[in-house]
Amino acid sequence: MSLRTFILLCLLYIGYCKESGEKHLTILTQSIGSMLVSEIGDKTFFLAAILSMKFNRLAVFAGAIAALVLMTGISCAFGIIVPTLLPRFYTAIVVTIIFYFFGAKLLFDWYHMENDGDKEELKQVEMELEELDKKLLSSHKIIDPENPSEGQKTNLAAVVPIQQIVWQAFIMTFLGEWGDRSQITTISLSAVQDTDIVFLGCSLGHLMCTTIAILGGKLLANQISEKTVNLVGGTVFIIFGLMHTYDLMTGHLD
Secondary structure, X not given: OOHHHHHHHHHXXXXXXXXXXXXXXXXXXXXXXHHHHHHOOOHHHHHHHHHHHHOOHHHHHHHHHHHHHHHHHHHHHHHHHHHHHOOHHHHHHHHHHHHHHHHHHHHHHHHHOOOOOOOHHHHHHHHHHHHHHHHHHHHOOXXXXXXXXXXXXXXXXXXXXXXXXXXXXXXXHHHXXXXXXXXXXXXXXXXXXXXXXXXXXXXXXHHHHHHHHHHHHHHHHHHOOHHHHHHHHHHHHHHHHHHHHHHHHHOOOO
């Protein structure tokens, strides 16, 4: 299925959600919003941004999106299992606590962050990709003794097969998502809300974030204010926590 077809189906489903009631649209909005505040400035965001600077953008996009959608499906499956182990009402309480926890953690990091120039996630991704470049150089026997760094950037893009770029983007993104805030959020949402809408919303959120990373590249990654991301993300999670608290008190999640 092409990207254009996927977006069209998503728009049609959003229209269906709007026709079906405000609740479905609210769930969709929460799912998309949660992914945006979880992923922008995160490890997999920087991964897509930097890979797109070195290799074919469509290949990086395909690998990253495939991994994120697969992880979203796995997370939603976990979310379906959770209510079978814990009564729905108590599951909703746990989910609400998780939203408050993420919100408080991000706001705490924002308040105590002194130097916004230290982008630990970005530095970690750059180190991992340096190791990947060395492996690719070795496997394809690319040697430039006078200027290995510059030769590496130029020759790798031309020599490494498209399918290998897709595979590397897929593997690194998939592994980077395990235990991530976005995965826990997806599991939490799908445990108390309609799973199909949560899956669509989270997938759309990942699609938006990855598109921004691919188009913006490392330049955008360097311009992102981690302090501002923490402030916005923490505020959004607190708002979602308050929304779930209201639903609990009114019996909407019971």
